[in-house]
Amino acid sequence: MSRDRDACRAWQLLVKFFFAQREHLPAGGPGDATGLSPAQCHVLHLIEPGRPLPMRTLAETLSCDASNVTGLVDRLEDRGLVERRPSPEDRRVKVLRLTPAGERLRGSLLRRMASPAHPLSRLSMRQQRELVTILESLIDERR
Amino acid sequence: MSRDRDACRAWQLLVKFFFAQREHLPAGGPGDATGLSPAQCHVLHLIEPGRPLPMRTLAETLSCDASNVTGLVDRLEDRGLVERRPSPEDRRVKVLRLTPAGERLRGSLLRRMASPAHPLSRLSMRQQRELVTILESLIDERR
DNA sequence: CCTATTACTTGACTATGTCAACTATTGACA
DNA sequence: TGTCAATAGTTGACATAGTCAAGTAATAGG
Numbered sequence: 001m002s003r004d005r006d007a008c009r010a011w012q013l014l015v016k017f018f019f020a021q022r023e024h025l026p027a028g029g030p031g032d033a034t035g036l037s038p039a040q041c042h043v044l045h046l047i048e049p050g051r052p053l054p055m056r057t058l059a060e061t062l063s064c065d066a067s068n069v070t071g072l073v074d075r076l077e078d079r080g081l082v083e084r085r086p087s088p089e090d091r092r093v094k095v096l097r098l099t100p101a102g103e104r105l106r107g108s109l110l111r112r113m114a115s116p117a118h119p120l121s122r123l124s125m126r127q128q129r130e131l132v133t134i135l136e137s138l139i140d141e142r143r
Numbered sequence: 144m145s146r147d148r149d150a151c152r153a154w155q156l157l158v159k160f161f162f163a164q165r166e167h168l169p170a171g172g173p174g175d176a177t178g179l180s181p182a183q184c185h186v187l188h189l190i191e192p193g194r195p196l197p198m199r200t201l202a203e204t205l206s207c208d209a210s211n212v213t214g215l216v217d218r219l220e221d222r223g224l225v226e227r228r229p230s231p232e233d234r235r236v237k238v239l240r241l242t243p244a245g246e247r248l249r250g251s252l253l254r255r256m257a258s259p260a261h262p263l264s265r266l267s268m269r270q271q272r273e274l275v276t277i278l279e280s281l282i283d284e285r286r
Numbered sequence: 287c288c289t290a291t292t293a294c295t296t297g298a299c300t301a302t303g304t305c306a307a308c309t310a311t312t313g314a315c316a
Numbered sequence: 317t318g319t320c321a322a323t324a325g326t327t328g329a330c331a332t333a334g335t336c337a338a339g340t341a342a343t344a345g346g
Contacts, residue, residue, distance in 0.1 A: 006271035007264040008257035013278035015185055018161050020282065022206045037303095037332060042158055056293060063165045068334055070295055075332080092293040092342045114151035119281055121150040127277050128149035134270050135156035138262055139163065180301060180334090199324060211303050213326060218301080235311045235324040 024119060034105060035079075041109055043072055044081065049103045052095035054087065081105060167262060177248060178222075184252055186215055187224065192246050195238035197230065224248060 022038065036044070046061060047053050059069045073096060076082040081102035087093035098106060115121070120128065165181065179187070189204060190196050202212045216239060219225040224245035230236035241249060258264070263271065 005257065006268065006275055007261055007266070008253060010263050010266075010271055010274045010278065011256050011261065012188055013275060013282060014157075014161070014263075015188070016204070017278055017282055018157070019185060019205050039333065042162060045155060045158070054293085059293095061159070062162050064333090065335060066294060067296080067336085071333075090293085090343070094294070110151060113154050114148065118150055118154065120153050120157075123150070123153075123277065123281070125149065127280075128153055130273055131153045131277055132149055132156060134266065134274055135153065135160055137270075138266070139156060139160055182302065197324085202324095207302090208304055209325060210305080210327075214302075233312075233324085237325070 021119065034109070036105075039072060040076055043076060044098075044102065044106050044109060047082065047096050047098050047102070047106075049098055049106070052085070052097050054093050054095050055084075056093065058096065076102075164262065177252070179248075182215060183219055186219060187241075187245065187249050187252060190225065190239050190241050190245070190249075192241055192249070195228070195240050197236050197238050198227075199236065201239065219245075 034041075042062075043058065046058060055069050055073065056066065058073075059066045062069065073082060073084065077084060080099055083097045083099055084094045085097060087095050112118075120131075123131065177184075185205075186201065189201060198212050198216065199209065201216075202209045205212065216225060216227065220227060223242055226240045226242055227237045228240060230238050255261075263274075266274065
């Protein structure tokens, strides 16, 4: 019972925190200059340099319709941050790769998120690690 | 340094978890029937029964433009879940109240979030409490 | 081969979100 | 008091995000 109440409250807080932090998202933050939307930033994070990502996988990670991914990637491709390539193994599949510009921008986003100005940096080291542990267990329990 | 890396990773995981869980959001979840969008659900949570909420406050909590709130509230009002009322103290202000239907729906959303099917319910009680503590400190440190 | 499934795209539609411009009210202050 | 700046909310124009249904191309399993 108290267990359920905590789960509920945790989720409420999580959502609240997420909405409240939109101004601190990579995009839109002070000194933005990227012009990327939050969703686009997230996609950029998910494509790791040197690890081509099938669009289908991206749709699953985002829990969204495939057609949504088409649009997201269209816009990132227009900005020259990402490339679609046909997969050699399966010609239905297209894999995503960061362009050099995409890698640079991704790096700067990661750097920005680690800045001491970021709210999460105000947690104690112990709490940061605890948070990482909790989130990791939540995420890979799901696949 | 490791401190910064943890903050960065925590934020990445948080965003990733948030996107991945969209199907478990109050809206859209299995057995939905509400027809509410995620943002609308969140607004419904933020309006506590018996605690009228000025629209301006809502905009600040959501970190978004006031005109966005106008639209959100319009749609909730169309569904008969929320009421706008002029504030007696300041006639520029409009406060939001849940209608009886709004209260009922809010209750059922909260109940759904506490269900054992929710991913957060799989955390240990200790972890749930730790997560709540961390999120609380993150949130009210900001105002 | 034939058929079902899968990966992606397209088009139509709604919701979310920003910005700039507007109205009405409030508050400060000469 | 009268004026002027700031505040709360709305409106309209616009871009993005997201869903669904339908379509194309390629794969996989009989």
